[in-house]
Amino acid sequence: MSLPHAILTALLEKPSSGLELTRRFDKSIGYFWSATHQQIYRELGKLEADGLIRTLPSEQPARGQKKSYEVLPAGRAELARWTGESQDPKPLRDTLLLRLRAAAVVGTEGIEADLRRHLDLHRRQLAEYREIERRDFPPGKGEPEDRLRHLVLRAGIDLETFWTGWLTHALEEFSELPPA
């Protein structure tokens, strides 16, 4: 149950409307926690009902009208509590690895092209992360909050580096495999 906390974090960084949040979940936040607009609207309703956020007083709510939210003290407290809590890492669930394991049984027909496609996607993502790093985190120390955010971005960079490396290796293996 992390979506409400992802939204609280986003709103603390900057009060936003549902659609603005959706946009931000397609970028920075979405790099490690994705969500659709339906998830976000539903969760905003719950958070408001629970008294963790409220609509900005300046704007009057109406259907089809923009409605921005900000975090209340109770919301900040809940986020701090959740952040400091001990949590177990979730077991991995990766379709591509599963498909490779299946391919060992039913044959590799068609999967090599998709490995190439994934490699390309991960290379693009890696390039994007590196560009963000160059732009937002110039060499030098910076504020503690920036160092934490840089650390998170570093995880993204290292993960994409892993995938591109592993996929490259996988494709080499395929080129040595007997043809189907």
Next chain:
Amino acid sequence: MSLPHAILTALLEKPSSGLELTRRFDKSIGYFWSATHQQIYRELGKLEADGLIRTLPSEQPARGQKKSYEVLPAGRAELARWTGESQDPKPLRDTLLLRLRAAAVVGTEGIEADLRRHLDLHRRQLAEYREIERRDFPPGKGEPEDRLRHLVLRAGIDLETFWTGWLTHALEEFSELPPA
């Protein structure tokens, strides 16, 4: 929708009962696709209803009695189709990275201890994978199926290597951060 295909793969590798599958999902298969026994029993029912698997003829089904399944030709065909299909990689969803991002806003209270705990867990997992590699994949070429399975295990090893490296780096950063 990958659980049925994970089960088909497991059953092709070896016909099994629900509980045996559950055990195997706690080990090898579960390293990249986890599932609880309730998910497995429900899915076995669906797969049987869809004519993709059947109970072994030798055993008569009864509540509380062991009931083993094997894959039918239609099941193998469906697995081959799914394996060769083009699929997009799922966006990352990682709670630890989210918590770090939240910590940049609400403070790092309590999170450092959990980073240490995660580092320890990932080190153990890495050691386990390396032991499996040593035991099951001795140097030398081997059969194509084995090379594919080795490739999958390699992904696990490289992923755990990434996490241990990144967590070590993260803890170094924390030691340089001003105390809360």
Next chain:
DNA sequence: CCTTACATGTAAGCTGTTACATGATTTT
């Protein structure tokens, strides 16, 4: 006006999680 983009929301279905229920087998 008409279309497009913006903005919020409803509904249904599927997947995953947690707690519990029931019968069979083995051990003490």
Next chain:
DNA sequence: AAAATCATGTAACAGCTTACATGTAAGG
């Protein structure tokens, strides 16, 4: 005979996905 373990299953709920519905605002 009781207790523990094996094995399968039911029920309820929470979370995510997909498709659709509704209204507003801006540009041509």
